Amino acid sequence: MLRLLRTVLRVGRIALPAPAAPQTPQTPTAEPLPWSGSLQIRHVDSGSCNGCEIEIAAAFGPVYDVERYGVRLVPSPRHADALLVTGPVTRNMADPLRITYEATPAPKRVIALGDCARNCGVFAGAYGVQGPVSDIIPVDVEVPGCPPSPEAIVAALRGLTGR
């Protein structure tokens, strides 16, 4: 415990300073939520290779710290305002994704993270893949990249929180 305390005191704050707030939302089609400063997100892995998940973990980690803009991950879609969907939607995950979307209370947004979520990426046409996320549920925000960098994820989320 003493070693941990010494590390905490020595390292101090490692979060990068916040970049300038984005003037416009990431995608012009996204309607701003009727409030600002609070966004609870339920992450759904609908067949991802986990590359995007590592970048999400980095975005929520101490360096990029997207929580400082009011974003928080929650375990249940009923607690969530937005779904963060990664991966091409496989056949087995199509129904659960739809159920998750219906379980989220209104008003809600869907963020399709990564090229796989936008257009199946490198897995397009594979036998286990049903289609991109927009085939299953309506998508509001898209974040391109394979995987997208944490800065892009942070910018997309800030576009939704308005902070």
Place this chain on the structure above:
Amino acid sequence: MTLIAFGLTVVAVGAVLGALAITLVPQRLRPLTSGVVTAGVGVGGVLAGIGGLMGAGSSGAAWTRVAPGLLPLGEARLSVDALSGVFLLLVGAVAIAAGVYGIGYTGDGPHHANPAGSRTSQATVPLFVASMIFVPASASVTTFLVVWELMALTSLVLVLTEHRLRPSVRDAGLWYAGMTHAGLVAIMTGFVVFAAGAGGESFDALRAGATHLSPAARSTVFILVFVGFGAKAGLVPLHVWLPRAHPEAPSHVSALMSAAMVSLGIYGLIRVDFDLLGGGPRWWGLLVLAIGAISALFGVLQASVSTDLKRLLAYSTTENVGLMAMGIGAAGVFAADGNRALAGVLIAAALLHALNHAAFKTVLFLGAGSVLRATGLRDLDSLGGLVRRMPLTAALFGVGALGAAALPPGNGFVSEWVLLQGLIHSISHGISAAPVVAVSIPIAVGVVALTAGLGVATFVKAFGVGFLAQPRSTAAATAVESPVSMRVGMGLAGATCVVLGIAPAVAGGALDRVLNVLAPVRDTAPLANSAVTLRLASIQGSMSPLLIAVGLALAALVVVGAVRRVGGIAPRRVVGVWANGNAERNARQELTATSFAEPLTRVFDDVLRPEHDINITPYAESSYLIESVTFRQRVPDRLEAAIYPPLLAAAETWGRWSRRMANGRVHRYLAYGFIGLLAALVVVAVTT
């Protein structure tokens, strides 16, 4: 004619004539007649009880009646004082609720005749109630024993009502008969020793002559009487008949037995220990406290892992009787040390708990009976969803469960609070810091607390798994609400729970009068200043259940108003349940009672030692593919398994050995008679 005499006459005449009438009326009128007669007998008991509580002047009895020659070997003597009055009231009130309930419960079902509606069963119920009512009114040893035995026999007949339907009923009847008669022998022996030493068999003679007994004789009497009444009350290790007999009896009889009859065991203990013997040395109280503590803990532990609804309630009775015994025992300890104020508080707590327990246990058993009648099931793992099919039963069961879990604004919380107040003031009141007291009182508080916590777990399980969520079987899915008479019976008991929970001061004045009967705590009047707030005289303690209930209601109103203002009044959208995205939703996903109790079973593994049985059935074609897995868990009563098999084996061995002594030859029997006569002559010659 005084109220008491009127009430007891109603009881006696009503029971006898009523039983006769029930045997004579045609089948379709029998349930109504039996219900009305039982309720009428109950009303008589309540009137007599009120008379006893009001009419008691100083410490004397309010009413006495002697009928010489009525009973063989002695006279029939009846006497009602305040202590009798409170138990008359208790038994009478339970009988009213059970009687009204029985009108609907004992009617025939759609497909079969109800054995509880048979002539024998219906006629015995008022006789049972009458014998229970006459127990607190008896004032001599003979009367008491005769009425006690009558109560045992009638209840035995009632327990065996459904013996044709299930073999477990016969087993239950056998255990019950054996143990209640063993208890009778103990009580009889104790009373006989007492009467021989005191020189008279009426309770007045016993009370006056108690000082003539040697300390050894007094302790013998106390031990014997404690064993006998403890067996009737359900204290461990003599509790084993309770979880067998109470579930197998018809539900209105279960309520009568669990709520009223076990209270009479407590009545007997208080009567002999504090009234007739006038209190005793400290170790009596410590013994009662210890046995009460073990009963409370063991009872609630078994209840918390039980999956049979009525067995759960039966073990809960053991728990509550244990709490009452803890109050009595601690009172004995403090009275022996000279602290009458605390002893008074604790006796008041025990009596209040007896009243509260009668109220909520009646509601719970009648509710379980409704469920049983509607679904045919007692197994919690097969029930569920009943809150939508049987809303009134569920609501009333909820009221009873709140009382049994000892949470405000329920009634169990009030008596538990008084008990705890009595225990925690022991230090500040200068109780002798004798090590045994300094160790036992904190342990007692810890036991009461753990019992309370486990009681909450038990009744969250009983109510949640039994009534909420989705039905786990077709029988539960097609249940219908009970008929009107059953609802009225449950409602009466539920209303009593609510009144006792919010305004316990209605019982306060009466309890003070009861305490004046008992010499060690006379004139302590612990609840004298209570009105809206329960104020304990002579110790600093006050709590207001009414203000708490009102406060909670006000807070709820404020919250509702504020949430509406802030969050709007849009109605909630009904959606499919989330359940982690499972597409297929069925009742198999719900938690069962067994799985709810699993963490507790794991924590108390050493005490409970559950048995597991896992059967894996593979497919016929390949033993690598599993077709089904069956898991069965059983939590047997470990105290019974530790104590009774050796005893029963010893009894069997002794029986077999003594069979050899009676080998059927006349010569041997003549020889026995000759030797016995010789021995008697020698003894007479030597002692005179």
Place this chain on the structure above:
Amino acid sequence: MTALETVGAVLAAGVQVALVVVGAPYLTGLMRQVRARLEGRAGAGVGQPVRDLRKLFRKEATRPEGTSVVFVAAPLILLASSVFLAAVVPFVSTVASVGGVSDLFAVVAILMLGTVALALAAIDTGTAFGGMGASREITIVALVEPTILLAIFALSVRVGSSDLTDIVAGTLAFPAQVLSPASLLAAVAFAVVIIAETGRLPVDNPSTHLELTMIHEAMVLEYSGRDLAMIELAASMRLALLLGLGVNLFAPWGVATSVAPLALLLGIVMLIVKVALVGVALAVFEVFMAKLRLFRVPELLAGSLLFALLAVAASYFLA
């Protein structure tokens, strides 16, 4: 009680309720911010839970099909019991607890009433996780009961009463009693009780996403909108209530004994300072603590029971 006293009591109660309702989310925010800073992050700011709550009230409330009135009523009962306790427990002033509503046994039992309501609602959803959360929460609450009651016993010995007002007044009159062995042991036991009742590390992780590690979270997975807001507010309030109860049992300096405006102001300020300090200490403690396996939690609770038993024994023998 005279009319003036009644008005004073209502005023004090109102001040306390307002303070706890408004301050509890900020307390949660402060604890999260402290934790963030120790982890090297920037943190969302102390006011984030308030933003979250405001947003939740504007979201749609849903009810799973097949649930009954219990599901809808539970958040109400939970929040109402918290509001009631905020009114009567002497946080700012001892004036509001009248007629025997602040007996410590009653306070503990009302806290448990809220937990039971939520557990029943969780069972009512008919999901495996709801039932599992309810089962675990009830087990922990049942096992922590003896510790709480024995700690109350130890505290009540000094003043001869288990009423909170009397205990606070007694400690104000004899400050040296706080350092007695009985009091210190009871304080340790009470600290474990607070952790167990509010579901903090090491008993439960309030921010876990793995259902099999959830205790409190598993019970609220089906709630949304204003119901969820009520439950989150009630959870913050219960944390504030228990921390405030702890500081006022063992360090009640600053609690007003009248309704004089200056005394009330001092009481408010002192309460905020004390609870903030204890909250920060708890948050720092959590950074260095990992969650205990569920089946090890009873061992922790048994240890706290031992402390409570020792506290009572110390009151007997060292009185």
